[in-house]
Amino acid sequence: MRDKAHPFPFDAQAEIVMKTFMQATGEKLNRAQRQVSGGDNVQRFSHGGSWQSHHSYDPDRVDQMQTIEHETRLRFEDIMGGRLDVIERTVDEISSSMADSYAKAYYKMLSDTCEEHGNVIDGSASSLGEQMLKAIETVEYSVDRDGQVSLPEFRMHPSLAKRLHTDPSLHDPELLARVEEVKKIKITQALAAEAARKSKFRSRGE
Amino acid sequence: MMGARVLLCIGCDNYQSPSLSQLSGAERDALSIHSALSIGPLSRIQSEDAYLLLSPVRSQLDAMLLEIQDKYDEIVSFTLFFAGHGGEANDSYFLCLSDTRADRLSTTGFALSRLFEYFNELKAAHCNVIIDACHAGGMVSNLGILLKPEVIGKAKTFGVSFFVSSAADQYASETSRGGCGTLALLKVLSGEIDTGSRAGMLDLLDIGRPAAQFVSEQTRGGQMPSVWGVNLYGHMPLFGNPHASDNPASSLLGITGISPASPAGQAISAQSAELYKLMFAPEHELTAEKLFPVLSTCVDRLADIPNAAGAFIGGIWQSLEKGAGRHTNSFSRVELNATCAALLLQSSQKDNASRDCILGLAHEIVTEIEYRLWDIVNGLRENPCSLSRHGIPDLFYLPQRISRILGWAGAAVHLARELGVSDANLREALEQMSAPLVEHYASACAGMSEDEAPYWAAFLTAIKTDDANGLGELVVSTLINALVEHEGRLAQPLLSAENVFGYLKARADKDPAELKRLSSSPSETLALVLLICRRHSLEEELDYNLASLDHAHLNIFLPQSYLEFSQPFVRNGINHVFQIGQKVWTVADVVQRWEEACRPQMLQDTSLQNPATRIGAICASLIFPDRVPWFLLSD
Numbered sequence: 001m002r003d004k005a006h007p008f009p010f011d012a013q014a015e016i017v018m019k020t021f022m023q024a025t026g027e028k029l030n031r032a033q034r035q036v037s038g039g040d041n042v043q044r045f046s047h048g049g050s051w052q053s054h055h056s057y058d059p060d061r062v063d064q065m066q067t068i069e070h071e072t073r074l075r076f077e078d079i080m081g082g083r084l085d086v087i088e089r090t091v092d093e094i095s096s097s098m099a100d101s102y103a104k105a106y107y108k109m110l111s112d113t114c115e116e117h118g119n120v121i122d123g124s125a126s127s128l129g130e131q132m133l134k135a136i137e138t139v140e141y142s143v144d145r146d147g148q149v150s151l152p153e154f155r156m157h158p159s160l161a162k163r164l165h166t167d168p169s170l171h172d173p174e175l176l177a178r179v180e181e182v183k184k185i186k187i188t189q190a191l192a193a194e195a196a197r198k199s200k201f202r203s204r205g206e
Numbered sequence: 207m208m209g210a211r212v213l214l215c216i217g218c219d220n221y222q223s224p225s226l227s228q229l230s231g232a233e234r235d236a237l238s239i240h241s242a243l244s245i246g247p248l249s250r251i252q253s254e255d256a257y258l259l260l261s262p263v264r265s266q267l268d269a270m271l272l273e274i275q276d277k278y279d280e281i282v283s284f285t286l287f288f289a290g291h292g293g294e295a296n297d298s299y300f301l302c303l304s305d306t307r308a309d310r311l312s313t314t315g316f317a318l319s320r321l322f323e324y325f326n327e328l329k330a331a332h333c334n335v336i337i338d339a340c341h342a343g344g345m346v347s348n349l350g351i352l353l354k355p356e357v358i359g360k361a362k363t364f365g366v367s368f369f370v371s372s373a374a375d376q377y378a379s380e381t382s383r384g385g386c387g388t389l390a391l392l393k394v395l396s397g398e399i400d401t402g403s404r405a406g407m408l409d410l411l412d413i414g415r416p417a418a419q420f421v422s423e424q425t426r427g428g429q430m431p432s433v434w435g436v437n438l439y440g441h442m443p444l445f446g447n448p449h450a451s452d453n454p455a456s457s458l459l460g461i462t463g464i465s466p467a468s469p470a471g472q473a474i475s476a477q478s479a480e481l482y483k484l485m486f487a488p489e490h491e492l493t494a495e496k497l498f499p500v501l502s503t504c505v506d507r508l509a510d511i512p513n514a515a516g517a518f519i520g521g522i523w524q525s526l527e528k529g530a531g532r533h534t535n536s537f538s539r540v541e542l543n544a545t546c547a548a549l550l551l552q553s554s555q556k557d558n559a560s561r562d563c564i565l566g567l568a569h570e571i572v573t574e575i576e577y578r579l580w581d582i583v584n585g586l587r588e589n590p591c592s593l594s595r596h597g598i599p600d601l602f603y604l605p606q607r608i609s610r611i612l613g614w615a616g617a618a619v620h621l622a623r624e625l626g627v628s629d630a631n632l633r634e635a636l637e638q639m640s641a642p643l644v645e646h647y648a649s650a651c652a653g654m655s656e657d658e659a660p661y662w663a664a665f666l667t668a669i670k671t672d673d674a675n676g677l678g679e680l681v682v683s684t685l686i687n688a689l690v691e692h693e694g695r696l697a698q699p700l701l702s703a704e705n706v707f708g709y710l711k712a713r714a715d716k717d718p719a720e721l722k723r724l725s726s727s728p729s730e731t732l733a734l735v736l737l738i739c740r741r742h743s744l745e746e747e748l749d750y751n752l753a754s755l756d757h758a759h760l761n762i763f764l765p766q767s768y769l770e771f772s773q774p775f776v777r778n779g780i781n782h783v784f785q786i787g788q789k790v791w792t793v794a795d796v797v798q799r800w801e802e803a804c805r806p807q808m809l810q811d812t813s814l815q816n817p818a819t820r821i822g823a824i825c826a827s828l829i830f831p832d833r834v835p836w837f838l839l840s841d
Contacts, residue, residue, distance in 0.1 A: 043728055043783070046699060046832040047763050047776035054799045055788035062780055145757050200791035201753035202746075 025091045032099035036106050057117065066105055070097040107155070129169030136182050141190035149187045209465070211283045212274060212330075213256040215240040218290030218303055220261040225308035229340060232289035233260045235388040239287045239336070242395045248446030250407070251285070263305040264316055271324045280467060281330035283442050285410075286321070289385055292339030292372060301337070325364060331465060332365040332442040334410040338385035339372045365442060365521070367435030369414035371421060386424060387431050390417035397448030406450045407443030409524060411435045436485040437521035438474055439464035464521075470514035473507035485525065492526060492533070494545040494829040498774075505549050516559025519546050523567070536581065540574050540614055543567045544825035548772035551822030555769065561818040568621045568821045572632070575618040579635035582611060586642040593647065602697070602706045605654040608647060610828075612636075612681070613661020616668035617824050620838065624817045633673070640674035652681050653688025655697040659731045660827040660834045666738050667838040682742045685735050690751045693718075694732050694758035694786075695725035699832035728759035728783055730834050736760065736796045737839055745793045756787040760796075762804055762836055768813045771833060772826035780807065808840050 033042075045051065052062045072094055078086045114120050121134050132154075139152045156164075164170060217236025219229045236258060243249060244256035259270060274284075291302035293311050300306070300315030307314045318335075325333045371387025393399040394413045401408060401416045414433035422430045464470045474481075480500050487496065501522060508514040523546045527539060535541070547567045553560040585592035593607060594600055600607075615636050622629040643651060652658060662681060669678050688696065697709045705724055712720035732755070739748045765771055765779035782804055784790050813819050814837055827835045 043759060043761075044698075044726055045728075045761070045763070045781050047765070048779040048781045049777055050779070051781035051783050052803065053783050053785075054803065055783070055785040055790060059789070059799070060803070197787060198753065198756070201756075201787075202749040202792055203753070204750050 021087070021091070025094050028091055028095040029098050029102075032095060033102055036099070036103045068098050068101045068105065070094055070101070127169035128163060128167040129172055129175045132170065133175060133179055133182065136179060136186070139186075140193075141186045143190055143194040147194070149190050151183070209280055209282050210255050210278050211251045211285075212278065212281050213240065213243050213251045213285045213287070214259070214270065214274070215257070215287040216259045216262065216267065216290070216301075216303075218261045218288075220304055221291065221302070222305050223307040223314075226291050226302055226306065229290060231384040232338075232340070235289040235338060235384045236260065236287060238384070238392055239388060242392055243285065243445060248395075248448060250443055250445060261304045264303050264314070267303060267316060271328075275324070275327055278328070280465060281328050282465075283332040283334065283444070284325065284328055284330040285334040285336070285444065287336045287338075289338045289388060290340065292337060301339075325366075329467065330364050331439040331471065332367070332437065334367045334442075334444060335369070336387075336391070336410070336414075337368075337370045337372070338387040339370070340385070365436050365438035365525075367410040367414070367433075367437075367442075369410055369417070369431060369433050371418070371429070371431035386421045386429060387417065390420040390424075390431075393417070393420065395445055395448075400449050401447070403447060404450060405447055407441070408445050408447045409435075409437070409442050410444050411524070412447075413444065436482065436525045438478055438481060439471055440517040440521035441524045442521070464514060464517050468511075470508055470511045470518070473511070473514070474504060474518060477504045477507065481522075492538075492542070494541055494548075497526075497542075497545050498549065498772075498829075501545075501549050505552075509553065513557050513559035515550055515553045516557055516561075516563040519549055520559070520563050520566075522546070523563075527570075536578055537610070537614060540571055540578065541829055543571045543574065544829050547571075547822050548826040548829055551772045551819065551826055552769050554818040554822050555813070555816050561816075564818040564822050565625065567825075568625055569627070571825075572618045572622050572625065572627065575614055576631050576635060579611075579615055579632065579639060583635055583638045586639065590642050590646045598710075599706065601650075601710050602654055604647070604650050605652050605658065608643070608651045609658040609661040609665075611639075612665040612677075613658075613828060614664075615639075616661075616665030617828055619668035620664065620824055621821055624821050636669070636674050636677075640677040644675050644677055644680055648680055649684065652684040653696065653731075655701060656699045656726055656729060656731055657697075657701075657831040658685075659734050660831045662731070663734055663738075663834050663836070663838055664824065664828065666734075666742065667841070671742050679742045679744065682735060682739055682744050683747065685731065686739070686744065686748055686751060689729075689732055689735060689758075690754045692721060692725075694727075694729050694755050694760075695721045696729060696731055697724060698726035728761035728781075730761050730763065732758060732786075733760040733762045733784070733796070734834065736793050737800060739793060740797070749792050752786060752791065752793075758786045760784045760786070762800070763833065764804060764807050764811075764836060765833075767811060768819055768823040768837070771823045772830070774830070776833065804836070805840055808837050 048065075050062050050064050053059065070093075072090055074086065074090065119138060121131055121138060126134075135154070136152065141152065142150050144150050169175065215236040217233035219231075219233045221228060237260075240256055240258045244251045244253045257270060257274070259266060262270070288301050291306070291308075293300055293302060293308065293315065295311035295315070298312070299318040300311050301318070301321075302308070302311070302315055305314065306316070321335075369387065369391070371385060371390075390399065391413060394401060394408075394417050399416050399420055401412050403412055405412075411433060414431070418431040418433050464474065477500075481504070484492075484497065484500050501519070504518060505515045508518055523542070526542055533539075544567075547564045550560040550564050554564055555561070582593070593611075594604060595607075596603065615632060618632050619629045622632065652662065662685070666678050666681065671678060692713060697706070701709060701724065708720060709724040711717070712724060735748065739745050760783070762782040763776075763779060764782065765776045767778070770776050770778060782799075784796055784799070790796055808814060814823075820837070823837070824835050827833045
């Protein structure tokens with residue numbers, strides 16, 4: 001259809017408007033992605049379909065990029081009906097669908113990595129409180145760029161999140177005291193590990 | 207009869223209508239050109255294919271063109287020479303024949319557009335149009351009238367070159383020695399005027415440009431013939447070069463043309479509208495970004511036809527390089543040559559024509575860069591500030607300018623090595639340039655944008671530590687300082703001009719959010735600095751500063767094959783990503799992984815064993831600076 005002659009086609013203008021629309025969609029998607037994986041971890045590559053993280057646990061592993069795509073259909077009737085709400089609806093549809101796919105891929109990658117390195121907790125045997133405590137004990141705390149210890153974040157299914165508020169095992173004072181104790185140890189360990197990491201840089205006094 | 211080169215010379219002295227004055231030298235000029243182009247050892251046109259019409263009426267010209275149409279199945283090139291009156295009417299150009307009336311030009315003259323209709327029917331690959339006209343009414347001041355869509359629009363399937371000279375009353379005097387333009391052309395053909403080219407063959411543009419210059423000088427600027435052309439089907443030689451010599455670069459010109467009827471010719475003619483549009487573009491628009499998409503579409507179409515891409519690009523290069531010299535960017539010819547080499551990268555190993563063309567272009571690049579570097583040396587001698595051009599914008603663009611100059615200089619040294627020619631002149635120019643650079647540009651030579659990375663890779667691998675007054679060490683230390691001061695956040699590759707001020711402001715204000723938005727992570731410049739600092743005795747210095755770059759990511763992109771390296775997006779390849787402070791605490795940590803993982807990948811890549819591919823890859827990275835020729839560090 002685009003190849004045929006057309007009365008007043010406005011092709012160049014339409015391309016710019018579409019570009020702006022995609023930009024708006026992209027911004028919304030970026031916001032959604034930041035909620036999932038934070039803003040500091042985004043890397044942009046100009047070329048190539050794979051990468052090798054030499055600083056990771058497995059420096060010789062080459063990972064392939066994954067494509068996330070979404071197809072949307074716009075009805076001519078909506079356009080001919082002058083329905084402006086189609087803008088917001090399409091932006092939402094594209095960005096949330098792609099953000100969902102991104103989140104799924106992200107959590108799958110986290111899950112696969114944990115499985116691969118045996119960093120998983122058996123949830124069948126103990127109470128929810130015990131499981132949470134074990135998770136806190138298992139996880140390594142990290143130190144951010146400003147030297148502050150970042151406490152671990154829990155990402156869970158909404159049904160599990162609901163249980164967190166109601167499950168009595170999570171309000172057991174003894175468990176809460178143990179959590180605090182583990183936290184203190186973990187923070188000390190994290191700061192020590194960070195100091196050890198930093199000491200590996202060469203300094204002029206050496 | 208196949209593949210003939212045909213010449214038709216028309217000279218018109220006698221005019222039946224009193225409205226057009228009788229001339230005295232036009233027939234003689236037609237005869238002179240007829241003899242010069244079809245007789246003698248340098249002629250490319252057989253005498254049986256050369257035709258002459260003296261003071262013809264319109265019907266005679268029509269009959270002659272029809273006869274030629276019937277006689278030849280395929281014409282490689284058709285050259286038409288006309289001397290006589292010419293004129294414009296209703297925005298069209300007309301040749302005045304014996305029965306033409308000045309007051310009825312539209313109906314009694316021979317329209318240029320009609321001539322092009324014949325050209326179209328002739329199925330010639332290339333048409334040369336030489337007009338040396340005496341104008342009863344006004345002169346052709348520009349090519350616009352000749353290049354109108356109704357004329358040039360017919361040239362869909364053939365390349366065309368024009369030489370149009372016009373002056374009032376030049377044939378009117380009995381003592382006239384002939385038309386100025388013709389006289390100048392004959393001087394070039396006899397070798398009296400040297401075109402500067404040492405190639406074996408000359409085309410109409412090679413001959414026409416110095417001839418036009420001569421006419422302009424003779425008339426003290428009063429008359430400047432128009433010269434314009436485009437080769438669609440490879441280089442179209444018109445005449446042997448009286449000054450030919452055995453220059454390796456001349457191999458470029460030995461490439462034969464493509465027949466329009468061949469599959470390659472058909473692939474090109476399908477694209478000819480875009481090619482003509484490109485050729486019409488003002489010279490400042492003929493950048494690698496503009497040329498590459500159009501020409502690569504053609505090259506892709508020619509991919510499966512043996513040696514077609516090399517012949518096509520060779521011809522296009524011939525058309526464009528003559529104009530590149532008038533560009534405001536003095537390196538435009540270098541960039542044009544590099545663009546052509548990059549276009550042939552994919553076929554550099556499977557086609558001899560592509561390989562030969564790349565090697566020829568590399569010779570051209572080395573020679574051109576030598577000229578450019580000495581120009582800069584002389585400019586700096588006269589005025590140490592001569593590399594500055596703008597005010598505030600040069601805070602960003604001065605390092606880009608310097609890195610490009612030195613990057614191309616380094617690339618020329620690499621190319622000279624690949625070609626086995628001396629790099630002594632290049633090194634001398636670099637040596638001379640380095641002193642004023644070190645003295646006056648030390649703090650503004652590097653470290654603004656990721657785009658600098660391929661240029662610095664080319665330069666820093668081409669010189670030794672002690673070369674160029676320690677310029678290499680200065681560049682690396684300036685890069686280290688910039689990276690440390692801004693936490694590895696140089697401007698992202700290909701940052702648009704609209705964002706440049708924002709980036710400068712963010713650096714000035716030390717605004718981390720804006721810097722992050724306009725910079726790129728991971729950084730290839732940081733990787734380059736880590737890998738090259740040892741060569742320039744700065745490993746210890748960088749080790750001591752590495753803690754300031756804690757958490758910064760760096761990247762080394764290695765394509766699966768360098769044959770793909772000129773693609774806008776290089777699909778296949780590995781991004782080798784590192785993070786400072788995670789398994790990287792010293793320069794040696796990165797170097798070790800480079801030796802273990804990156805070098806072996808490059809050693810396994812057989813594409814790098816071919817000199818033409820390496821040359822094409824260097825050219826690709828310097829015209830598209832979002833990719834670094836890491837293999838230069840591996841040598």
